[in-house]
Amino acid sequence: MKTDIAIIDKGRGPQLSTSRITVQDLVPYFQLNYSYDEILEIMPSLSVAEIQEVERYVEEHREEVLEEDRRIRERNATRRNPPQVEESRRRVREKWPALQKAYEKYCGQEPNGDGNLS
């Protein structure tokens, strides 16, 4: 059993002293009202006590945490892969049409660029 669980900052934002999992790693699941069991399915290395420590931190720093969550979502929404990587993926699709067919079989129709169905 892990002891001395605290929130510290090693330069990656607030995180658990006992794990590399950060406060912001857990925020989306708190926002979605995930239960402890559901969170543990995603992060099985955590203990309930560690989740509760992060939960306590979020409650005590709510505005700051939500502002950082907003900044992270904005940042991630604008990030794209380098052109050579997208070109490589296009070449793979041409060379291996069965890959696209596997996806279509999985989904039932054509995907759009976001991985969603058009």
Next chain:
Amino acid sequence: MVTGILADVNIEGHVDYLIDLAISDEWIEFWTFLELTYARFADVGLHDDASDSEIWRVCQEKGYLLITGNRNNDGPDSLESTIRSRGTADSLPVLTLADPERVRRDRLYAGGVVLSLMETLMDIDASRGAGRLYLP
């Protein structure tokens, strides 16, 4: 050399789910062709509190592609900083789930992630030196 996929501890359950899809009937022939293993931190000698720079070193030395989320600051020991300071033209990329919480809630999103993962893996040399790549 690419040995396999390594799940970061912050999205391990999501990567488990994606690998389950990768070995399902639709995708199994591609996953088999790639001959990759799927590893968690303990499998490669990493602790749950490993630093980004330590994980980067293990991935490059042992040939693993890390799949992670991206909700951290870009501090001195962060993945971004490590990629900038230690990445070379031959370095394996880090694969990032753009929206990890959607994997289990949105089946089509999960399928899009698997498709883009397979596309990346089928031509991994084209992604060397690219740093952080996003799935889907």
